[in-house]
Amino acid sequence: MVSPVMPTYARAPISFVRGEGSWLEDEKGRRYLDAGSGIAVSILGHAHPKLVAALTEQAASLWHTSNLYQIPQQEQLAEMLVEATFADTVVFSNSGAEACEAAVKIARRYWHVSGDSQKNEILTFNSSFHGRTLSMISAAGNSKYTDGFGPLTPGFTQVVPNNIDALEREVNERTAAVMVEPVIGEGGIIPLSDRFLKEVRQLCDDCHLLLIIDEVQCGVGRTGKLFAHEWAGIKPDVMAIAKGIGGGFPIGACLATEEAAKGMTAGTHGSTYGGNPLACRVAIEVLRIVNDADFLSDVRRKAGRMRQRMESVVATHQQVFAGVRGTGLMLGLVCKVPNTDVISAAYEKQLLLVPAAENTVRILPPLNIDENELDEICDRISAAADEMSKVPAHA
């Protein structure tokens, strides 16, 4: 008989009752070190006092009014995002997939109001992930997510990443935009090179295409800059964010330049909850903390240390790991044994990791994690790999 919760996940047999900082506690009182942050979401750890205060204060006064009215918290958050980025204007949603959907709608609408409705196709990249709505599984075109869900949304073509010639070959008179994750997350922590991202920007300029950047996973300080595309010194026209910006409260946002958003007039888009007072109040607090030069330089310093330590864990456990890749506090361990075995071995060491494609294990700790805890993550991965090296080879 089917479980009351539809069985769409292969869940680990663990559940948590409380969290504090980088730690989660299960119902038996066992403490787990959280190196996954609920998939890059809890970027300030669990139960951060400022986020708890922001949420409870807002909860005691007003939860929801709808977008029929002005929402001051939404306006403030939008102003902060505009101030901190390339963007001139922001539309809010509840998830990353919806933020990506909004990005695609903005791009198509842009060409529609420009008198060029035939320009409606979006170029995306192999291995990318933009969420689980029908259009976003169509956008990523990964059969693991599309199988059995057809007919898919037309208008998306996938190209190999990090190859500007391959991208250029697919541009034609119907191309509206390119949509790219600067660091591919679900696809296995694959950073696109700064050079490639610059070339993509240039191609978009030369061919009059909009550049959509998906920073749902790599944005909001994860790579040591507020947004990952800043490393390449480029600016997008449209950008989707979610995950980290809510610090665990569901919110997404799509940011755009005034020009890119010129078609988005009253009535063109909407969401009942998008930009609700509770979500925005929490996100304001997250952004205040993360968009700070000292906070971000601290992330970069900790990232350098973790990278170095993980390189040595990989070097000393070559039966288990093939390598480490990624950037900032967003690392991927490429495994030689099944990644799910590594994650299970880590559970035994009371460490939480996240799987990704290409047999990779993701390390996505809270950005405010302290140095001892970071070392502890590396030690526990090393201990888990020691256990695995003892058993006869899997492969």
Ligand SMILES: *Cc1c(COP(=O)(O)O)cnc(C)c1O
């Ligand atoms: C997680 C993710 C999404 C989808 O976000 P949801 O909140 O799950 O809808 C989109 N893009 C990227 C890059 C992601 O990592």
